[in-house]
Amino acid sequence: MIQPKAVVLLSGGLDSATCLAIARQEGFACYALSFAYGQRHRVELECARRIAEAAAVARHVVINIDLRQWGGSALTDDIPVPEGGAGTGIPVTYVPARNTIFLSFATGWAEVLGARDIFIGVNSLDYSGYPDCRPEFIKAFAECARLGTKAVDEGWHFNIHAPLQYLKKADIIRRGLELGVDYRLTHSCYNPAPDGRACGHCDSCLLRHQGFVDAGVPDPTPYTDAP
Amino acid sequence: MIQPKAVVLLSGGLDSATCLAIARQEGFACYALSFAYGQRHRVELECARRIAEAAAVARHVVINIDLRQWGGSALTDDIPVPEGGAGTGIPVTYVPARNTIFLSFATGWAEVLGARDIFIGVNSLDYSGYPDCRPEFIKAFAECARLGTKAVDEGWHFNIHAPLQYLKKADIIRRGLELGVDYRLTHSCYNPAPDGRACGHCDSCLLRHQGFVDAGVPDPTPYTDAP
Numbered sequence: 001m002i003q004p005k006a007v008v009l010l011s012g013g014l015d016s017a018t019c020l021a022i023a024r025q026e027g028f029a030c031y032a033l034s035f036a037y038g039q040r041h042r043v044e045l046e047c048a049r050r051i052a053e054a055a056a057v058a059r060h061v062v063i064n065i066d067l068r069q070w071g072g073s074a075l076t077d078d079i080p081v082p083e084g085g086a087g088t089g090i091p092v093t094y095v096p097a098r099n100t101i102f103l104s105f106a107t108g109w110a111e112v113l114g115a116r117d118i119f120i121g122v123n124s125l126d127y128s129g130y131p132d133c134r135p136e137f138i139k140a141f142a143e144c145a146r147l148g149t150k151a152v153d154e155g156w157h158f159n160i161h162a163p164l165q166y167l168k169k170a171d172i173i174r175r176g177l178e179l180g181v182d183y184r185l186t187h188s189c190y191n192p193a194p195d196g197r198a199c200g201h202c203d204s205c206l207l208r209h210q211g212f213v214d215a216g217v218p219d220p221t222p223y224t225d226a227p
Numbered sequence: 228m229i230q231p232k233a234v235v236l237l238s239g240g241l242d243s244a245t246c247l248a249i250a251r252q253e254g255f256a257c258y259a260l261s262f263a264y265g266q267r268h269r270v271e272l273e274c275a276r277r278i279a280e281a282a283a284v285a286r287h288v289v290i291n292i293d294l295r296q297w298g299g300s301a302l303t304d305d306i307p308v309p310e311g312g313a314g315t316g317i318p319v320t321y322v323p324a325r326n327t328i329f330l331s332f333a334t335g336w337a338e339v340l341g342a343r344d345i346f347i348g349v350n351s352l353d354y355s356g357y358p359d360c361r362p363e364f365i366k367a368f369a370e371c372a373r374l375g376t377k378a379v380d381e382g383w384h385f386n387i388h389a390p391l392q393y394l395k396k397a398d399i400i401r402r403g404l405e406l407g408v409d410y411r412l413t414h415s416c417y418n419p420a421p422d423g424r425a426c427g428h429c430d431s432c433l434l435r436h437q438g439f440v441d442a443g444v445p446d447p448t449p450y451t452d453a454p
């Protein structure tokens with residue numbers, strides 16, 4: 001039996017590692033796609049590499065793109081990363097059009113592979129401040145991908161799977177643990193130490209840690225200063 | 228008076244140079260965006276640089292992205308470029324999801340700049356074989372860009388201008404000449420010589436040359452072997 005192929009966006013974080021495990025469990029041969037996009041830290045790409053290896057993906061590709069050329073985000077620019085819990089509105093860690101860019105590359109690779117399925121670990125409960133994590137956006141992108149590729153002429157469409165869309169962080173963690181995800185391989189911190197340990201204080205660390213607390217399981221994350 | 232800003236996709240070709248001239252004429256401060264995407268030739272990027280300079284753009288950014296990692300096109304892979312006129316269906320020179328990728332980056336930059344206008348030189352008459360050059364795709368992308376950025380929360384939308392959409396090549400050339408475009412600075416050939424001269428035989432050379440013939444003006448293109 002030939003496995004259908006899927007392109008899976010893999011950041012190296014908790015969500016995308018879980019998303020990859022779900023894609024595998026659904027029977028897809030997974031093609032993992034990561035981006036080096038001028039992040040302050042490369043530790044998450046190293047995590048992506050180890051997660052991809054542990055999940056025995058068919059192939060893992062890292063695309064270099066330099067979003068620092070125009071900045072505009074605390075993740076790619078010299079804007080300080082906020083600490084101390086979520087604010088309101090779109091966070092400064094939002095990278096303009098990031099998921100549109102990532103999904104565009106995923107679509108191109110899927111077209112080349114003959115894959116009709118793309119997985120992305122977006123979540124609208126924990127990250128409602130990011131417009132490109134919402135279901136309306138994912139749906140609009142799927143239509144754009146159909147119309148912008150040979151799918152439109154051949155009469156099929158891309159399935160953009162967002163299996164974490166409506167899960168709370170604790171539910172994502174429980175699901176991942178059921179599927180055997182080793183969360184020690186994953187990285188979430190916006191501001192890690194040079195040795196790769198998480199800061200324990202940025203929004204992403206706080207959200208991640210609370211997820212483990214709410215799931216009632218130990219948080220395996222190495223922190224420089226535990227939350 | 229403050230000029231509104233626009234991001235203009237600039238490949239270095241005849242169409243995008245004309246599109247840039249139209250954006251200028253419409254009163255926009257132009258931010259030109261080019262891509263080094265594993266093309267076989269860098270000559271078109273040098274053309275883009277010279278066109279941007281001649282048009283006195285506010286800024287010209289070249290983004291490096293390596294689409295050769297997955298190939299799938301005669302422009303990025305080891306598939307031969309066809310010669311001798313247009314065939315039927317989607318050409319092998321189609322780069323999967325290229326315009327989706329390019330427009331995604333343009334959207335990200337526009338969001339950072341505070342620009343609501345993006346110009347792209349797609350054309351559905353001469354390139355009907357490319358799905359991502361059609362008006363349905365451009366419309367779907369605009370909706371995707373709105374939903375994937377702060378536009379959706381702030382109640383505005385991006386205008387994706389495709390001023391060449393319904394023009395024939397000869398009309399594009401006439402319009403560009405009226406606006407003072409120097410077509411010697413532009414490059415269209417899929418398969419140029421090392422010195423930058425156009426081959427005179429690929430689909431792109433034939434289409435371009437026919438445009439000058441139909442417009443009734445001399446073709447200023449340096450060819451190794453004139454069509």
